[in-house]
Amino acid sequence: MKTNIFDVGLLHQYHIFIPENIFKPFAEAKLNRVRVKASFHSKTIEFYAAVKRDMETTDFKIMFGKRLQKELGVFQNDYFEMQLFEDNSKYGVDVPEELEVVFKSDVEAFEVFETLTAGKKRSIIYAISRYKNIQTRIDKALIMCQNLKRGHLNPYTILKN
Secondary structure, three states, X not given: OEOOOEEEEOOOOOEEEEOHHXXXXXXXXXXXEEEEEEEEOOEEEEXXXXXXXXXXOOOEEEEOOHHHXXXXXXXXXXXXXXXXXXXOOOOOOOOOHHHHHHHHHOHHHHHHHHXXXXXXXXXXXXXXXXXXXXXXHHHHHHHHHHHHHHOOOOOOOOOOO
């Protein structure tokens, strides 16, 4: 499932509003996570997002924070193109290759990871992903595995020794 390409504006500091008529097929299918493709001038980015109904309007909204705004090169009141796709990923986010490799070598930690809620899994994956250095991602994934096996499941402290 996917939408046609549509124009959106960065009219709110951290949210993009999606008209109800565009998101309606997703809402009817009870899909609240999407893969997003956004384009501005010659730049295109892709990311995953949760879609929430806006309480003040009949529209829907997704978070679009400063990091994504900077990556796409948009500013307040800019308009750009967007397309939504059904999220067919296992966790609702791209898993770093380093984390996949560590999980393959530590089945026990992976089994504990699989018992976590979808949101905690995504938080942990995001935490590992934010490191740019490959070795740091590996090191943090190894620490995370040890903490999972010890029963430390808090996504905010799971990467600490």
